[in-house]
Amino acid sequence: MLQTHDTQARPFIKWVGGKTQLLEEVRRALPADIAFHRGLTYVEPFVGGGAVLFWILQQYPNIEHAVINDINPELICTYRVIKTDVEALISELSTLQREYLTLDADSRKEYFLDKRAQFNTKSTAPATTAALFIFLNRTCFNGLYRVNAKGLFNVPHGRYANPRLCDADNLRAVSRLLQKVDILCGDFAGTGRYAGPDTLYYFDPPYKPITETSSFTSYAKDGFSDTEQIRLRDFCNQISEAGAMFIASNSDPKAQKPEENFFDTIYSRYFIKRVSATRMINSNPGGRGSISEIMISNVANI
Numbered sequence: 001m002l003q004t005h006d007t008q009a010r011p012f013i014k015w016v017g018g019k020t021q022l023l024e025e026v027r028r029a030l031p032a033d034i035a036f037h038r039g040l041t042y043v044e045p046f047v048g049g050g051a052v053l054f055w056i057l058q059q060y061p062n063i064e065h066a067v068i069n070d071i072n073p074e075l076i077c078t079y080r081v082i083k084t085d086v087e088a089l090i091s092e093l094s095t096l097q098r099e100y101l102t103l104d105a106d107s108r109k110e111y112f113l114d115k116r117a118q119f120n121t122k123s124t125a126p127a128t129t130a131a132l133f134i135f136l137n138r139t140c141f142n143g144l145y146r147v148n149a150k151g152l153f154n155v156p157h158g159r160y161a162n163p164r165l166c167d168a169d170n171l172r173a174v175s176r177l178l179q180k181v182d183i184l185c186g187d188f189a190g191t192g193r194y195a196g197p198d199t200l201y202y203f204d205p206p207y208k209p210i211t212e213t214s215s216f217t218s219y220a221k222d223g224f225s226d227t228e229q230i231r232l233r234d235f236c237n238q239i240s241e242a243g244a245m246f247i248a249s250n251s252d253p254k255a256q257k258p259e260e261n262f263f264d265t266i267y268s269r270y271f272i273k274r275v276s277a278t279r280m281i282n283s284n285p286g287g288r289g290s291i292s293e294i295m296i297s298n299v300a301n302i
């Protein structure tokens with residue numbers, strides 16, 4: 001019998017800066033002929049939760065090959081396990097789900113701390129690391145990922161009544177989609193070797209903070225300073241010279257401070273567009289609601 005798979009793959013974790021609300025803007029910024037571009041490779045050097053990756057691969061099946069990268073080793077371990085050993089992951093995650101959901105609130109917190117300590121040993125087998133990564137993401141405060149100076153995950157327990165920890169259908173759908181994806185771990189610059197005329201890059205780097213207090217940028221222990229933003233611009237120049245197309249998004253500091261011209265200055269040779277987006281994940285209530293985003297591209301129709 002012919003097997004059909006109806007489940008649409010979507011992000012399997014909550015991730016700060018997740019792009020689900022911006023997909024329409026990304027779609028409008030894509031090259032006009034994207035659906036007809038044969039042999040296109042899609043590269044996402046800051047993949048995070050993968051909202052754009054999953055959407056674009058399902059929307060444009062002509063994308064034959066994709067490359068994803070992130071500097072977070074546990075996140076990348078999880079993508080690799082989903083690609084190559086999804087049933088082992090589902091089995092471990094179902095056990096965590098079953099054990100956690102039967103506990104009362106106090107025991108859940110204890111269980112969470114115990115699993116967080118196990119995750120922080122950094123010596124678990126890949127499928128266990130991936131199961132713990134998803135478990136902690138779904139049970140910690142606001143789905144945040146924050147590490148201390150030693151690189152240890154330190155987000156406290158969140159209190160969700162009935163969190164869905166293991167969505168086996170979605171994990172299998174993601175696994176099928178990842179079969180055409182190369183998965184790299186490291187600095188974004190490592191994706192430079194893929195640049196060429198049949199390559200489309202989408203960059204979603206850690207945001208430039210839009211207010212003094214909001215710090216969207218502490219994903220990994222090294223942060224993402226203005227110097228890093230400029231290094232990314234230099235990388236955009238390099239891949240453009242190799243013939244690649246790119247789209248980049250970031251927070252728009254100009255929305256709060258009209259005199260702020262950082263991105264306009266560093267990306268002056270490219271197309272720039274400002275759009276409005278809704279951001280929900282931030283522990284600071286003032287950070288919720290509609291904020292302005294900036295999109296930069298070397299493709300004319302942005």
Ligand SMILES: C[S@@+](CC[C@H](N)C(=O)[O-])C[C@H]1O[C@@H](n2cnc3c(N)ncnc32)[C@H](O)[C@@H]1O
Pocket residue numbers: 015016017018019020045046047048049050051052069070071072186187188189204205206207219220223224
């Ligand atoms: C804004 S998030 C991406 C969100 C993603 N678009 C989504 O929908 O979930 C930025 C990502 O960049 C990663 N990152 C930070 N510095 C990096 C670097 N130098 N090279 C590659 N990835 C980096 C972080 O681990 C984080 O996952």
